[in-house]
Amino acid sequence: FWQEALNQLKNELSDQEFVMWFSNISYHSSEEGKLILSVPSAFYRDQVKQRYTGIIKEKLYELSGFQLDVDFIVTKRATSESPKEKNEVSDTPQPPMAVKPVPVSVSPAKNDPPKKHPDLRPDYTFENFVIGENNTLAANACMAISKNPGTAYNPCLIYGGVGLGKTHLIQSIGNYAWAHNPDIKIAYVTAETFTNEFIEAIHHNKNHQFKNKYRKVDILLIDDIHFLQEKTGTQEELFHTFNALYETNKQLVFTCDRPVSELKQLTDRLRSRFERGLNVDLQAPAFETRFAILKQKVEEKKVPIDDEVIELICRNVTTNVRDLEAALTRLIAYADLLHKKVTLDIARQQLKDVFSNPKMSNITVEMIQRVTAEYFNLSPNDLRGKKRTKAIAFPRQIAMYITREITEFSTTEVGLEFGGRDHTTVMHACQRVESRMQTDPSLEPIIQRIVRQIKEYGTK
Ligand code: ADP
Numbered sequence: 001f002w003q004e005a006l007n008q009l010k011n012e013l014s015d016q017e018f019v020m021w022f023s024n025i026s027y028h029s030s031e032e033g034k035l036i037l038s039v040p041s042a043f044y045r046d047q048v049k050q051r052y053t054g055i056i057k058e059k060l061y062e063l064s065g066f067q068l069d070v071d072f073i074v075t076k077r078a079t080s081e082s083p084k085e086k087n088e089v090s091d092t093p094q095p096p097m098a099v100k101p102v103p104v105s106v107s108p109a110k111n112d113p114p115k116k117h118p119d120l121r122p123d124y125t126f127e128n129f130v131i132g133e134n135n136t137l138a139a140n141a142c143m144a145i146s147k148n149p150g151t152a153y154n155p156c157l158i159y160g161g162v163g164l165g166k167t168h169l170i171q172s173i174g175n176y177a178w179a180h181n182p183d184i185k186i187a188y189v190t191a192e193t194f195t196n197e198f199i200e201a202i203h204h205n206k207n208h209q210f211k212n213k214y215r216k217v218d219i220l221l222i223d224d225i226h227f228l229q230e231k232t233g234t235q236e237e238l239f240h241t242f243n244a245l246y247e248t249n250k251q252l253v254f255t256c257d258r259p260v261s262e263l264k265q266l267t268d269r270l271r272s273r274f275e276r277g278l279n280v281d282l283q284a285p286a287f288e289t290r291f292a293i294l295k296q297k298v299e300e301k302k303v304p305i306d307d308e309v310i311e312l313i314c315r316n317v318t319t320n321v322r323d324l325e326a327a328l329t330r331l332i333a334y335a336d337l338l339h340k341k342v343t344l345d346i347a348r349q350q351l352k353d354v355f356s357n358p359k360m361s362n363i364t365v366e367m368i369q370r371v372t373a374e375y376f377n378l379s380p381n382d383l384r385g386k387k388r389t390k391a392i393a394f395p396r397q398i399a400m401y402i403t404r405e406i407t408e409f410s411t412t413e414v415g416l417e418f419g420g421r422d423h424t425t426v427m428h429a430c431q432r433v434e435s436r437m438q439t440d441p442s443l444e445p446i447i448q449r450i451v452r453q454i455k456e457y458g459t460k
């Protein structure tokens with residue numbers, strides 16, 4: 001049933017939507033009148049539940065004629081057993097219980113835990129990597145590679161700005177492959193270390209050792225290849241390393257801080273090698289993903305930090321995951337040293353200089369209402385009033401959403417400013433706007449324009 005439902009949904013949803021949300025759901029079990037699906041994280045569960053429960057139920061009804069309930073269960077690594085994407089390798093032998101997610105501990109590594117790989121950080125694993133809209137393709141590609149090195153996507157290059165998870169992902173490939181096959185030869189280096197070792201090798205006439213080290217591996221992971229710019233000697237060496245490995249179907253994975261096309265000082269032939277396979281990007285995470293990531297870190301570290309504090313950080317630190325973690329680390333240190341619970345006020349105080357958007361404090365809700373109303377040709381009173389016609393309700397929701405985005409007012413405070421509405425109304429409004437943005441690409445530019453005007457207004 002589920003398989004059939006999945007097939008049909010695939011045709012009905014956009015590719016991106018399908019890959020993003022459905023490639024990571026798999027059948028778990030069923031009870032009377034209820035289908036239980038497994039998803040890889042709580043974030044996924046919440047998102048899918050909110051967005052797709054209706055669609056899934058409808059589809060199941062269509063297929064079965066029964067009103068089935070749908071529930072979700074979080075099982076790590078559900079992806080490995082989920083139906084393969086069309087461009088994923090499908091010649092993997094499936095485990096005997098192909099449809100049931102296999103708990104991680106049942107993997108062959110259990111009785112004979114492999115030692116930590118000397119090049120890799122043990123915590124850079126897929127389990128610890130939160131999948132969100134910003135990294136789904138890259139993460140899926142890396143998981144496919146780690147299961148079938150040399151055949152899935154070869155070479156593969158992951159690019160994106162600082163702190164977005166490149167190193168974490170590329171090392172996860174190594175950790176996963178190593179855990180599942182301790183005989184496999186893996187080398188991970190940064191391009192900088194690769195360069196230094198190469199220079200060193202020439203210096204000490206150890207060229208041969210160097211070649212042996214990098215041309216005799218099954219998986220070569222090179223991080224931050226933008227470092228190779230202007231290093232023509234090292235580029236030449238890597239070009240030959242690349243060819244030697246590629247021709248024998250060994251896996252190559254690279255990361256870079258920008259698309260390869262934007263690397264200036266790189267020889268054309270090496271550039272064309274990098275561009276040959278799959279190039280995937282990592283984007284900055286959206287709010288929900290930032291929240292899911294920090295929530296996971298908080299749970300991992302078992303620190304008593306409330307959701308409202310996590311939310312405060314995530315609303316204000318929008319740049320990348322490294323900055324998010326840094327903000328969290330600071331609060332943890334504070335709590336540890338002073339044995340104090342981190343309240344919202346303390347968090348605001350402690351992170352004043354970290355927040356990328358600190359000076360929005362001069363913006364009032366009234367200003368937001370005025371600019372938004374003007375944009376929609378309404379009066380600010382309409383936004384605060386009781387009328388619920390569509391022409392007013394949606395602009396009102398947008399104004400609430402913007403208020404939450406660019407100020408630090410709580411949902412309760414925002415509700416009060418909007419005619420004494422309840423905080424759940426505000427939450428609902430924000431969700432509504434966010435989900436509209438997912439389906440209506442014209443909405444975000446509109447909101448951005450309004451926000452720009454508010455900011456201009458605010459600095460006058
Ligand atoms: P980059 O190499 O792109 O500069 P890193 O891989 O070093 O970024 O990531 C910075 C930090 O953020 C690391 O501690 C990493 O574990 C964490 N991180 C990045 N993306 C995620 C994610 N999606 N889920 C969990 N942690 C993440």
Ligand code: MG
Nearest residue numbers: 166167168223
């Ligand atoms: Mg890195």
